Amino acid sequence: MEIVRPPERSALASFLRARRAALRPEEVGLPVDPRRRVTGLRREEVARLAGISVEYYRRVEQGSGHRMSLQVCASIARALRLDRAGAAYLHRLATAGSEVTYELHQDEGPSPELVELITLWDHTAAYIIDRNQDVLVSNDLMRAVAPGYVEVGNNVGLMQFEAPPELRAAPSWQEGARTTVSRLRYHGSPADARWQEVVALLLEDEDFADLWQRHEAHPLTSGRAPNHFDGYGWVDLRWQVLEAHPGLYTLICYGTPGSVGERALAELAAGLREGRVSVPDGAVATPTSGSRLSRYRGTGPGGPRSVYSQGHDSPAAGS
Template identity: 40%
Template sequence: MAKENALGEFLRARRAQVRPEDLGLLAGGARRVTGLRREEVALLAGVSTDYYVRLEQGRERHPSAQVVDALARGLALDDDAAAHLHRLAAPVPGARRRARRREQVSPNLVRLMESWPGTPAVILDRCLTVLAHNALGKALFDGHRHRGDLVRLVFLDPDAREFYPDWERVAVNTVGGLRAAAGIDPDDPRLIETVGELSVKSEAFRRLWARHDIRQKTHETKRFHHRLAGELVLSYEALTVNSAPGRQLIVYQAEPGSPSEAALALLGSLTAESAQAPENLRR
């Protein structure tokens, strides 16, 4: 990931996505740019056009917090994107990295997930790699080539668009979550590797990555078309794991009394039967 002018790249990308009329400006005749002009952002933020141009070009890299707030308002950024802009304007020096090793998940957290036999749960890292799961969490994503990597599942798995009926929305949110992670730790080698591979292999990923959308994974309702359970509509909550910064516990639930609750129960029973079957019958 190029970091030489991360602030300027973000400002340009976000400026291209705001229509003048959305902010009460007159579009006026033919426009040579998509979205806002530089002078329009400067006007909305209350800074000079020259100063704003220097920000986009990387000749000014550390605007004050007040200026960043003004730019966020001018670009109509939501809270997540505004926080990301602040991080780009005042990056925290990265800590010295230790040698890369396999991620370990607390046994207590694993036992907690296993105590929810009817609730899919997974532990994700910043790159949305599945570090741990309970039986139903594993079953939810089972059968896919990239079942242990939710970013690659969305963009590289051949069944992704069938598995996620609302694929475009899932893709936007997935890339937005990866962008948020990049703002926190842009030097993470696994993140750099993930973005590099997907940029080469997926045109859709390249398109969405260039937008610089920011989406923190918090809560949402998501549709799945599962190969065994059929249609599932599940809401999830993303819970921060305070003992392991960068990790999240994702818990999925169906609406009580809904067809999805019955389908999830079916998946749970099939998972339990498979676990109890002799090893030679599971192959």
């Protein structure tokens, strides 16, 4: 596949423009002018709030290649009312070109011990993704929760936007989509060919494109997502991230205590242990198998293969 770089001449310039446009004057203590025709703040207003010259800020926002000092970066973050994650992301963009700022372990997969740990869990649904949201490892319960989706080589972002219109109306899907987009921007490196490929594919989706233009950037931490369970229909599960090491993330999925999600997940886990439910085949058809993005399942690192990677063979292979 030919990789097309996302249409962003300067990630830093695009981010600054988007965050400036998202702020209202009254949010930063400026008087409201009913005749105002500008959406968000003006450049000169941001420069004044940051304590820097308008010309300097204009060159930065136009992507003229200016590199900001830590002090200026912090001043602009305060002027734009960025939270901790937003300020960290701004700092990383301002020091672009240094892979150290991405805290990456280049070409390093999850440790065999971690893979063994989560693949042996029969009571907890878990999987591991990288910074581009490609699935590297998935245990049996997670695969049963999302058959055909959470498989090695699939991409969480691409799968998120395979959703049909009726599911996109759900608040949990909208929350998850916004989270998916913001973490893809926060954790990804624009110089990474795989990141470019994933973003280019997703930009053809109107919902993704709208969220992408907001330039929200937040780390992967926790959230919720709808999952379909036989006998229950669409049920929300919570998920929490445990960082294996920088650049790899273990996601633990669970039902809130006392919720329908907790009961549905417990029944599924019991069915797997007792042999009443089988682990789905990696190539199982899904309700969205005919979508545009589904053809790219299994194109990430590892591709369509056993989830017992890093030297851990599936039980069937060893019998």
